[in-house]
Amino acid sequence: MPAKKKGPPHPVETVGLDVLEDTLSFYIRTINIALSRDLDDRLEGLDVARGTGKITTLLLVDSHPGIRPSVIAQLILRDRSAMGRLVDQMIDHDLVTRRNAPDDGRAQELHITEKGADLARKVREIATKQSSDFFAGVPEEDQKRLLDILRRVYRRTLGLDQ
Amino acid sequence: MPAKKKGPPHPVETVGLDVLEDTLSFYIRTINIALSRDLDDRLEGLDVARGTGKITTLLLVDSHPGIRPSVIAQLILRDRSAMGRLVDQMIDHDLVTRRNAPDDGRAQELHITEKGADLARKVREIATKQSSDFFAGVPEEDQKRLLDILRRVYRRTLGLDQ
DNA sequence: CAGAATAGTTGCGTTTGTCCACTAAAAGTA
DNA sequence: TACTTTTAGTGGACAAACGCAACTATTCTG
Numbered sequence: 001m002p003a004k005k006k007g008p009p010h011p012v013e014t015v016g017l018d019v020l021e022d023t024l025s026f027y028i029r030t031i032n033i034a035l036s037r038d039l040d041d042r043l044e045g046l047d048v049a050r051g052t053g054k055i056t057t058l059l060l061v062d063s064h065p066g067i068r069p070s071v072i073a074q075l076i077l078r079d080r081s082a083m084g085r086l087v088d089q090m091i092d093h094d095l096v097t098r099r100n101a102p103d104d105g106r107a108q109e110l111h112i113t114e115k116g117a118d119l120a121r122k123v124r125e126i127a128t129k130q131s132s133d134f135f136a137g138v139p140e141e142d143q144k145r146l147l148d149i150l151r152r153v154y155r156r157t158l159g160l161d162q
Numbered sequence: 163m164p165a166k167k168k169g170p171p172h173p174v175e176t177v178g179l180d181v182l183e184d185t186l187s188f189y190i191r192t193i194n195i196a197l198s199r200d201l202d203d204r205l206e207g208l209d210v211a212r213g214t215g216k217i218t219t220l221l222l223v224d225s226h227p228g229i230r231p232s233v234i235a236q237l238i239l240r241d242r243s244a245m246g247r248l249v250d251q252m253i254d255h256d257l258v259t260r261r262n263a264p265d266d267g268r269a270q271e272l273h274i275t276e277k278g279a280d281l282a283r284k285v286r287e288i289a290t291k292q293s294s295d296f297f298a299g300v301p302e303e304d305q306k307r308l309l310d311i312l313r314r315v316y317r318r319t320l321g322l323d324q
Numbered sequence: 325c326a327g328a329a330t331a332g333t334t335g336c337g338t339t340t341g342t343c344c345a346c347t348a349a350a351a352g353t354a
Numbered sequence: 355t356a357c358t359t360t361t362a363g364t365g366g367a368c369a370a371a372c373g374c375a376a377c378t379a380t381t382c383t384g
Contacts, residue, residue: 009228015237028190030237071170071177075192085340101362107363127182
């Protein structure tokens with residue numbers, strides 16, 4: 001009998017994930033962490049670091065001029081106060097502007113700035129690139145299907161469908 | 163011409179997500195939020211609220227007696243200090259025990275307590291149920307495929323494969 | 325044996341988000 | 355018109371979580 005090798009009783013490579021192996025939440029959570037870190041790296045110094053919703057806000061304001069903070073808040077699952085602070089930040093960075101809605105005294109309309117539009121272009125590239133990088137090795141068809149399922153889950157979560 | 167209807171220029175139902183529509187990160191992030199909140203609700207008062215990794219830790223310790231904190235840390239993508247504090251909490255709640263590894267003076271081994279094992283049973287049910295609830299309407303085969311892809315992405319992220 | 329790597333702990337700082345209360349405006353209702 | 359309810363946004367307080375960096379103690383490498 002050979003001498004016992006040292007090392008942990010349960011090395012990383014061999015640890016099963018128990019029930020989580022077949023569960024959405026675990027993968028979503030961990031992949032989310034990985035994805036966020038990776039995105040932060042790619043956004044290095046781009047005024048939009050730490051993508052807590054800034055990216056979505058930026059792109060939405062860019063492609064939907066006049067969109068309201070509360071609408072974005074719903075889409076990214078945050079409350080209005082968090083959204084407000086997010087917009088504050090982006091205004092500080094001169095990425096968007098905020099003005100009162102002409103037809104509704106309660107509401108505001110967001111518009112992109114030049115600097116914001118520039119950034120939006122870069123961010124689109126980066127986000128798309130990241131997605132395909134993470135999908136490397138996954139057949140095109142499966143990617144489509146995956147996004148499709150996620151999209152459905154997302155929309156149902158928001159109560160957008162039926 | 164009928165009078166103009168009031169309301170936001172870009173109501174939630176009609177807002178396109180720009181590039182993010184076809185991007186992993188957006189869905190992962192938002193679904194993660196939804197999933198976490200939902201899970202918290204389901205774990206109501208179960209000593210394991212706010213599932214920041216407690217769930218994974220609990221299940222792993224239960225199914226891999228003697229597993230080391232650092233191994234779990236790798237699996238859930240956290241650093242050792244965060245992991246240590248997590249274990250502290252769980253010990254406070256009497257879910258796991260920590261002892262020094264007999265064969266390695268640097269390491270520790272985690273073991274489940276009775277209370278922890280009970281909780282693990284409940285958590286397994288809940289996590290599984292949640293997953294299938296979120297998958298409602300998605301064909302069995304697609305579910306499998308999705309989990310398969312996520313599993314692959316996860317393992318690659320950890321550098322476990324190849 | 326010396327130097328490098330690993331496991332864990334602790335303090336620090338930062339970020340983030342949630343809850344709650346409050347104002348203002350609009351919509352609904354009678 | 356007068357009332358009540360709902361919606362949009364703001365601001366403060368509070369708590370939790372995480373990462374980094376520094377430090378100790380072991381163990382591994384050569």
